[in-house]
Amino acid sequence: MGFEQLAELRDRLRAEANQVKTASPKPSKRKPSPQAKPRDQDPAVEAIWRLQKHFPLAFPVNPAPKVPLKEGIFKDAEQHLELLGITSEQLKLGIATWCRGSRYWASMVENASRLDLNGQAVGTVTASQALHAKQQASRQRGQDRRNRAKPKKATPDSAADIAAE
Numbered sequence: 001m002g003f004e005q006l007a008e009l010r011d012r013l014r015a016e017a018n019q020v021k022t023a024s025p026k027p028s029k030r031k032p033s034p035q036a037k038p039r040d041q042d043p044a045v046e047a048i049w050r051l052q053k054h055f056p057l058a059f060p061v062n063p064a065p066k067v068p069l070k071e072g073i074f075k076d077a078e079q080h081l082e083l084l085g086i087t088s089e090q091l092k093l094g095i096a097t098w099c100r101g102s103r104y105w106a107s108m109v110e111n112a113s114r115l116d117l118n119g120q121a122v123g124t125v126t127a128s129q130a131l132h133a134k135q136q137a138s139r140q141r142g143q144d145r146r147n148r149a150k151p152k153k154a155t156p157d158s159a160a161d162i163a164a165e
Helices: 003-022 043-054 073-078 088-098 102-107 127-149 156-164
Strands: 112-115 121-124
Touching: 003 043, 043 088, 073 088, 102 127
Parallel strands: none
Antiparallel strands: 112 121
């Protein structure tokens, strides 16, 4: 699941939560925690958010284009786990999620600079890496088309949702 898809899921869940709150007849006596945010529910989204906060040049916020990252960026970022406030597993998941998806693959063009955590160029994208990224993007587009073409199967939850409408 790419970062864009995670963001869409987050937004959808947030909208559903707001609908439930407004449909609730009596207000809750408990105040929501100011620290409880939807990103806390997904470790990859949380890790990406923290990487964007601490290393904005390497992990730019959308709509800025993503940039090719230095090979071995995980080991560099692992040295900052305490600053980031996440586990090594969350970091690994966050970087893996960041590097999957059309925005990242679009940045992987031949001879593009690879950046370290501080946004400094430390290498370039090779022709084979650019080709691999192009193939991944093509594979993802094909998979997205197939998923859109498949009719959704009615599950007990979706059938109840349809009946409620």
